[in-house]
Amino acid sequence: MQDISQTQKEIAKHVVFFNLAAGLIGSFVIRPAMPYLTGILFGALISLLNFRLLYLTLDRAVTMSPGKAQKYVTFRYMIRYALTAAVLLVSLKSTDINALGTVIGLLMIKLVILKQNLFNDPTYFKNIFKGKEEK
Amino acid sequence: MEPITGRALILAASAIGAGLAMIAGIGPGIGQGYAAGKGAEGVGRQPEAQGDIVRTMLLGAAVAETTGIYGLIIALILLFANPLVGML
Numbered sequence: 491m492q493d494i495s496q497t498q499k500e501i502a503k504h505v506v507f508f509n510l511a512a513g514l515i516g517s518f519v520i521r522p523a524m525p526y527l528t529g530i531l532f533g534a535l536i537s538l539l540n541f542r543l544l545y546l547t548l549d550r551a552v553t554m555s556p557g558k559a560q561k562y563v564t565f566r567y568m569i570r571y572a573l574t575a576a577v578l579l580v581s582l583k584s585t586d587i588n589a590l591g592t593v594i595g596l597l598m599i600k601l602v603i604l605k606q607n608l609f610n611d612p613t614y615f616k617n618i619f620k621g622k623e624e625k
Numbered sequence: 626m627e628p629i630t631g632r633a634l635i636l637a638a639s640a641i642g643a644g645l646a647m648i649a650g651i652g653p654g655i656g657q658g659y660a661a662g663k664g665a666e667g668v669g670r671q672p673e674a675q676g677d678i679v680r681t682m683l684l685g686a687a688v689a690e691t692t693g694i695y696g697l698i699i700a701l702i703l704l705f706a707n708p709l710v711g712m713l
Binding site for chain 2: 492493494497498540541544545548549551552553554555556557559560561562563564567568570571574575578579582583589593596597599600603604607
C-alpha cells in the first residue's frame with residue numbers, strides 16, 4: 491500500500507491533469523472560454539485545498555478519543571462545507587467566473603479517486619456482470 | 626389581499642427546495658464523524674496501522690464530501706441563479 495503523502499501527490503497530479511483536459515475540451519464547446527477556464531482553476535484549487543484540510547483533520551482526529559474525534563471531524567466538515575458554499579456563491583454571482591467550470595473543478599477529485607482506486611481493478615467490472623450463483 | 630403571482634410562487638417553492646436540498650449536506654458530516662470515531666478506535670487498538678487507516682479514511686471521506694456538494698450546488702442555484710423564474 492502507498493504511503494499517505496505519495497497518495498496525496500498522485501491524486502493532486504491527476505486532478506490537475508484531468509482538469510486541464512476538461513478545460514481544453516470545454517474551451518472548444520463553451521463560449522466565452524475565459525470565464526469557464528477561470529472557474530475550473532478556481533474549483534480545482536479549492537478542491538485541492540479541501541483535500542489537504544481533510545487530511546490534516548483526519549491525521550489529528552485519529553490520535554484523539556473516539557467521541558472527541560467524531561465531534562472534531564464533524565465540526566471541521568462544516569467549516570469546509572461553508573468554504574465550498576462561499577466559493578460556489580462567488581462563482582454564481584460573478585460574471586468573470588463560470589459556475590459550471592467551478593462545479594467541474596470541485597467534483598473532479600471524486601472522479602480521480604474512483605478512477606485510481608475502483609475502476610483500475612478489472613475484477614470490479616467482472617463482478618458486475620457475474621451472476622450471483624457463479625461467485 | 627393581493628393574489629399570489631406566479632413569480633412569487635416559484636420563488637417560495639425554490640426556497641423550500643433549497644432547504645430540502647441542504648439536508649444532503651448533513652449526511653456526509655455525520656458519516657465522516659462516525660468513520661473518524663471508528664478510525665480513532667482502530668488506531669488505539671493497532672497503532673502501527675495508523676498510516677493505512679488514515680489513507681483509507683481520507684479517500685472515503687473525500688468521496689463522501691463531494692456528495693454533500695451536489696446538494697449545495699442545487700440549493701445555491703435555486704436561490705441565486707434560479708432558471709425557473711426566467712421561464713415565466
